[in-house]
Amino acid sequence: MNLNSKNKTILIAPLNWGLGHATRCIPIIKALQENNFTPIIASDGIALELLRKEFPYLKSLELPSYQIEYAKNGKNFKWKLIKSLPKILEAISEEKNTVKKWVKKYKIDGIISDNRLGVFHKKIPSIFITHQLNVMTGNTTWITSKLHQHIIKKYTACWIPDVNTQLNLTGKLGHLENNTLTLQYLGPLSRMHKMALPKQYDLMIILSGPEPQRGMLEAHLTQEIKRFDGKIVFIKGIIEAEQKKEQIGNVTYYNFMKSRQLEQTFNESKQVLCRSGYTTIMDLVKLNKKAFFIPTPGQYEQVYLAEKLQNEGLVPFATQEAFKIEDLSQIDQFKGLPLLDTTVDWEKLFKVF
CATH class of the missing domain: 3.40.50.2000 (Glycogen Phosphorylase B;)
Known part of the structure; x- marks a missing residue:
């Protein structure tokens, strides 16, 4: 101090x-x-x-x-x-x-x-x-x-x-x-810390970024996850006065999560699907999580980071238009982000x- x-x-x-x-x-x-x-x-x-x-x-x-x-x-x-x-x-x-x-x-x-x-x-x-x-x-x-x-x-x-x-x-x-x-x-x-918690979800989807691209990706993924076999937690990245939770089949939807709940959910999830925003990358490093990236269309920085990390054999990515839920099978072929402690x-x- x-x-x-x-x-x-x-x-x-x-x-x-x-x-x-x-x-x-x-x-x-x-x-x-x-x-x-x-x-x-x-x-x-x-x-x-x-x-x-x-x-x-x-x-x-x-x-x-x-x-x-x-x-x-x-x-x-x-x-x-x-x-x-x-x-x-x-x-x-x-x-x-x-x-x-x-x-x-x-x-x-x-x-x-x-x-x-x-x-x-x-x-x-x-x-x-x-x-x-x-x-x-x-x-x-x-x-x-x-x-x-x-x-x-x-x-x-x-x-x-x-x-x-x-x-x-x-x-x-x-x-x-x-x-x-x-x-x-x-x-x-990062505000996150790695914890040894039992896995509750096979896939965590977390969205962020300005509209209309956030909403466009949400709509695309809502269709794609219908073909996913496993439990999903889907955090939309919409900050509202109150948290909303909705269960539809194998998917648990939240509008947003505060830090403590988000940290727990990350740790309870096997894999993560998200944007290649730099803050998210830092969170994944701290949590030692494997992920798949969908960079925001037109945002050169996110595209550069996604390409860099894929070329280094760390994390795979796909464009928003081309992404299919089956692409997640590529995650296991990549090393994951380095633990920079x-x-x-x-x-x-x-x-x-």
Whole structure:
């Protein structure tokens, strides 16, 4: 425990892009509390809803939404994002002004931004968290990567939830050949822990990410699992006021799960079918689980990670359109994700504040 923090107040703000950025902030928020800091949570949409459910006793603030939308056709995602750029830049500008007011109002001593580009303050230590030093956007990757690195440069430091060794999870996303950035590799960040529990489910399906792609995958999988022989738990990734549970044949459906129940369900499941989002990958590493990936159409980062891990013989994947439930038989031919057992020295890391 850091007894020198004098209850300093730290603003922690994850991007609302699916649930991954919010969930990987959960262990950081807990570590801040354990080290005698006072966290204030800030985000918008389902990311904020999720963190409010996890930490109902903490102060939470709402930031302007980036209004990121997915295209129905993954090929159009980049162009839809470019079209949304004026709205996103407006939200980032508003975010900067909001944070300036909050720093004064709530006497904030430090900032942790998980991919929120406007959550920054010149006069206090500001940390940026990302696993994408290089931002994959197809033939525009070089410019999006340079822009992202230019933004990161203004922060006190950049924390990367991966290891800086040859065997790593992010590949060229989270590692640069040459750079002048202040980088600190934390190792995989997860709220999950491996437990020896009896298996209750043959397959766990967990969905996440923005609409309409989340709903499109749900509809596709609902049809595919009719041919699955075994018990399934299907978590839709819809954050609502109350949890809903529904049993249809061999499938148990939930709209969402909070961390503790989700951790138990992961441990009670033989195999996992999910997106290749980086936070999910980190959870699977901590749980030492075998999985099958369906990357979000048009999201270059998820496609890159799925291809990388399949090429390394770790986890198989299929595109959303091509996936058939019979593809799950491939899982046993792959090694599974490496168990990168790293311990974060939070006390040392938080000295920046």
